[in-house]
Amino acid sequence: ERPEIGSGMRTKAIMETYGLTFKKSLGQNFLTDLNVLKKIVLAADVSLDDDVIEIGPGIGALTEQLAKKAHKVLALEIDERLIPVLKETLADYSNVIVIRADILAVQLSELIKEHFDGKHQVKIVANLPYYITTPIVLHLLDEEADFKSITVMMQKEVAQRLTAKPGTKDYGSLTVGVAYSTDSEIAFFVPKTVFVPSPKVDSAIVSMKKRIPQKYQPQNEVEFKNLVRGSFMHKRKSLWNNLLGLYGKEKNIKSKLTLALADAQISPGVRAERLNVADFVRLSDCLLEQGL
Ligand code: SAM
Numbered sequence: 699e700r701p702e703i704g705s706g707m708r709t710k711a712i713m714e715t716y717g718l719t720f721k722k723s724l725g726q727n728f729l730t731d732l733n734v735l736k737k738i739v740l741a742a743d744v745s746l747d748d749d750v751i752e753i754g755p756g757i758g759a760l761t762e763q764l765a766k767k768a769h770k771v772l773a774l775e776i777d778e779r780l781i782p783v784l785k786e787t788l789a790d791y792s793n794v795i796v797i798r799a800d801i802l803a804v805q806l807s808e809l810i811k812e813h814f815d816g817k818h819q820v821k822i823v824a825n826l827p828y829y830i831t832t833p834i835v836l837h838l839l840d841e842e843a844d845f846k847s848i849t850v851m852m853q854k855e856v857a858q859r860l861t862a863k864p865g866t867k868d869y870g871s872l873t874v875g876v877a878y879s880t881d882s883e884i885a886f887f888v889p890k891t892v893f894v895p896s897p898k899v900d901s902a903i904v905s906m907k908k909r910i911p912q913k914y915q916p917q918n919e920v921e922f923k924n925l926v927r928g929s930f931m932h933k934r935k936s937l938w939n940n941l942l943g944l945y946g947k948e949k950n951i952k953s954k955l956t957l958a959l960a961d962a963q964i965s966p967g968v969r970a971e972r973l974n975v976a977d978f979v980r981l982s983d984c985l986l987e988q989g990l
Pocket of ligand 1: 729754800827
């Protein structure tokens with residue numbers, strides 16, 4: 699019996715056997731703590747009813763723990779050096795498929811159709827490459843793909859921004875974007891010492907559960923997202939000033955904005971950080987009614 703991939707000993711042996719070096723540019727900080735790895739799988743609530751998509755398997759530490767619990771695991775790794783390594787380290791698990799891919803370039807709905815049977819719930823689990831955490835989360839949330847939840851490790855500060863409450867300094871357009879379609883929370887924090895090499899920052903596991911059916915239904919989703927982004931453009935400015943930046947400063951626009959804000963019962967003097975998702979949805983619909 700070989701020790702599990704996530705043990706420090708085995709990780710070291712694999713790195714030496716294949717002459718591998720860590721690529722900083724790809725965010726390669728591998729987890730070498732079996733307790734943490736198992737806790738991630740527990741937080742993601744993975745069972746035989748689930749198919750899992752893993753982003754960035756590395757040498758397979760998390761993949762192995764997922765494979766023990768899931769029906770099937772599809773792991774997407776960008777670093778081609780790791781593909782033959784994963785083939786060997788995960789050889790005992792017939793329910794794992796590894797493909798070389800850039801998560802930001804793939805269409806998840808297509809991959810799901812191609813590799814899964816449609817009879818299992820799809821869950822996304824990863825220890826993310828931190829240099830692209832935000833683009834990955836936005837890419838996943840933007841997908842029409844039919845998945846149930848996202849459970850991912852990220853830098854602690856980003857985790858706090860994703861799960862912030864209105865009125866706090868961490869609250870921003872990213873928070874609203876996540877809260878729009880998911881119920882999210884920080885599952886637990888992870889110290890930097892459990893990775894090799896150890897990153898400069900502490901980490902946290904964030905769990906995002908897609909709300910089905912959707913709770914918020916703006917009349918025009920593109921305009922809604924545009925409004926949210928624009929409202930936080932200058933975080934210290936009032937909502938009013940950001941709206942002028944977004945829609946224009948002409949007199950007729952100002953009167954339409956005033957009417958829309960009154961309709962939505964939102965004071966022009968507030969900052970965007972005070973508004974929750976429902977406020978933004980209401981405002982977006984009222985702006986649309988004014989033809990903005
Ligand atoms: N899952 C492993 C673990 O927990 O030890 C490795 C996690 S490491 C933080 C991030 C992994 O994501 C690396 O293996 C890296 O090569 C991979 N990666 C980086 N950018 C990627 C991308 N755009 N698409 C897919 N994988 C990527």
